[in-house]
Amino acid sequence: MNAAIIGVGHHVPDNVVTNKDLEKVMETSDEWIKERSGIKERRFGDAIEESSSRMGYKAALMALQNAKIDKHDIDLIIFSTLNPDYFFPGCGVLLQRDLELKEIPALDIRQQCSGFVYGLSVAKAYINSGMYKNILFVCSEQQSAMLDLTTRGRNISVLFGDGAGAVVISATIEDKGILSTHLYSEGAFAEELTLKYLQGKGTVEEKDDNLPFMNGPLVFKHAVLRFSQAINEGLIVNNLKPENLDLFIPHQANLRISEFIQKKLNLTDNQVYNNIEKYGNTTSASIPIALSEANKKGKVKPGDMVCFAAFGSGFTWGSAFVKW
Numbered sequence: 001m002n003a004a005i006i007g008v009g010h011h012v013p014d015n016v017v018t019n020k021d022l023e024k025v026m027e028t029s030d031e032w033i034k035e036r037s038g039i040k041e042r043r044f045g046d047a048i049e050e051s052s053s054r055m056g057y058k059a060a061l062m063a064l065q066n067a068k069i070d071k072h073d074i075d076l077i078i079f080s081t082l083n084p085d086y087f088f089p090g091c092g093v094l095l096q097r098d099l100e101l102k103e104i105p106a107l108d109i110r111q112q113c114s115g116f117v118y119g120l121s122v123a124k125a126y127i128n129s130g131m132y133k134n135i136l137f138v139c140s141e142q143q144s145a146m147l148d149l150t151t152r153g154r155n156i157s158v159l160f161g162d163g164a165g166a167v168v169i170s171a172t173i174e175d176k177g178i179l180s181t182h183l184y185s186e187g188a189f190a191e192e193l194t195l196k197y198l199q200g201k202g203t204v205e206e207k208d209d210n211l212p213f214m215n216g217p218l219v220f221k222h223a224v225l226r227f228s229q230a231i232n233e234g235l236i237v238n239n240l241k242p243e244n245l246d247l248f249i250p251h252q253a254n255l256r257i258s259e260f261i262q263k264k265l266n267l268t269d270n271q272v273y274n275n276i277e278k279y280g281n282t283t284s285a286s287i288p289i290a291l292s293e294a295n296k297k298g299k300v301k302p303g304d305m306v307c308f309a310a311f312g313s314g315f316t317w318g319s320a321f322v323k324w
């Protein structure tokens with residue numbers, strides 16, 4: 001059985017926060033943020049109303065509708081987030097409850113920015129093995145609540161935003177679906193992009209460790225290398241050249257990283273979809289949000305060769321190649 005993406009959806013909070021808005025609360029500038037990252041605005045949702053599970057629920061409804069599938073035909077939920085509503089249980093069961101689904105399994109994964117490509121690999125393996133037929137895979141990230149919106153946290157806070165993306169992945173005998181995934185991790189760099197303690201385990205004054213930390217320049221250097229590694233491996237395995245890609249959606253970490261990869265692969269603007277200027281970095285949700293938007297704009301057509309690639313905290317990184 002092949003594992004095909006048959007439906008896509010996304011949800012972002014209504015509240016738009018522009019770079020100018022951030023200028024009011026920290027020492028930063030619209031020019032700095034745009035020049036270094038390409039970001040113009042992002043969405044910040046309410047921590048409770050727009051929690052990871054609530055945003056994920058809305059994205060899931062859209063994906064189910066887009067897939068034209070009855071929600072009761074879903075036989076597995078996979079949920080990716082770095083900021084679950086609760087420390088435990090994970091968001092997968094909250095989504096199952098909110099969708100009022102029967103006792104299907106709900107699996108949570110924790111791969112931060114690489115969550116979407118890791119999750120695709122899990123879905124592909126389950127479907128290829130015949131274990132599940134219709135998987136609802138949701139990536140949702142409520143991040144604004146844990147950002148340090150003062151000058152101290154500016155190198156991270158200006159980059160991230162909230163949002164959710166979802167896909168329905170189904171078994172098919174047709175010649176389409178997830179062709180391959182290529183996954184990596186390197187725990188030696190675990191502390192270079194991290195949030196060590198949850199809020200509440202000591203106050204901010206007592207413990208900087210309950211704020212996110214990123215060694216930006218190091219992460220940037222690794223990202224450009226690792227994106228290329230994961231994409232090149234997939235191109236070789238699938239006997240493809242960059243010009244054979246109809247659509248490349250990189251994880252939206254920084255427009256400069258995406259542009260670097262595009263140049264390295266010699267891809268045209270038409271082959272690449274970016275939307276970081278509107279949403280910032282939404283971690284594992286960034287690729288499915290972009291995919292859902294690209295799909296709405298008619299940029300993904302049956303038979304298209306699509307590549308996704310991501311890099312982030314862990315470090316974890318990877319790529320996925322999909323025949324649409």
Ligand code: UT7
Nearest residue numbers: 028029032036113154155158216217219220223253254312
């Ligand atoms: O999705 C997970 C993966 N994440 C990434 O891939 C992110 C990778 N890293 C990056 O995208 C970049 O490193 C950043 C956009 C985070 C930072 O850009 P940079 O060119 O590496 O800047 P930097 O960290 O080297 O900082 C340069 C200067 C510093 O000032 P000094 O020491 O030169 O005086 C910073 O303090 O920019 C300062 N700075 C800021 N200035 C205004 C840092 N953040 C800001 C800010 N506004 N928000």
